[in-house]
Amino acid sequence: MLTVQNLSFSYSKKPFIENMDFHVDTGEIFGFLGPSGAGKTIFLTTYNMMDAAELCDRVAFIVNGSIKALDSPHNLIMRKGAAKIKYTYYDGYERTGECLLSVTSEDSIFTNLVKENRIVSVHSSEPTLNDIFMEVTGRTLQ
Numbered sequence: 662m663l664t665v666q667n668l669s670f671s672y673s674k675k676p677f678i679e680n681m682d683f684h685v686d687t688g689e690i691f692g693f694l695g696p697s698g699a700g701k702t703i704f705l706t707t708y709n710m711m712d713a714a715e716l717c718d719r720v721a722f723i724v725n726g727s728i729k730a731l732d733s734p735h736n737l738i739m740r741k742g743a744a745k746i747k748y749t750y751y752d753g754y755e756r757t758g759e760c761l762l763s764v765t766s767e768d769s770i771f772t773n774l775v776k777e778n779r780i781v782s783v784h785s786s787e788p789t790l791n792d793i794f795m796e797v798t799g800r801t802l803q
Contacts, residue, residue: 695723710791744787
């Protein structure tokens with residue numbers, strides 16, 4: 662295991678990274694994600710959120726030299742609770758509906774269509790790691 666405490670770094674008198682703490686477990690793939698100039702250049706980094714979501718056990722979102730979020734990509738995404746389902750049904754012509762996964766039982770159209778076996782397709786979706794990064798940091802990676 663690697664433990665880092667009170668990491669500070671500066672190119673000049675102004676701190677670039679200040680008092681950063683984190684640990685990396687043995688065998689863990691840990692990713693630092695942040696826009697250019699965020700303070701991650703001294704570590705192994707990626708700009709590709711899809712790579713990070715697939716390859717990293719945990720990621721740290723770094724902006725202005727500090728960690729804004731740190732967790733597994735899955736936990737960061739699921740914590741936002743924005744998972745949705747889109748459903749398609751036939752009612753003379755093909756129609757679609759959408760609702761949050763957490764309230765499907767409250768969607769009367771959806772529940773009636775299920776009872777009547779009229780659902781043509783159901784697809785779930787959740788925010789991407791990039792969506793979460795933008796929400797947490799207010800910035801994009803580029």
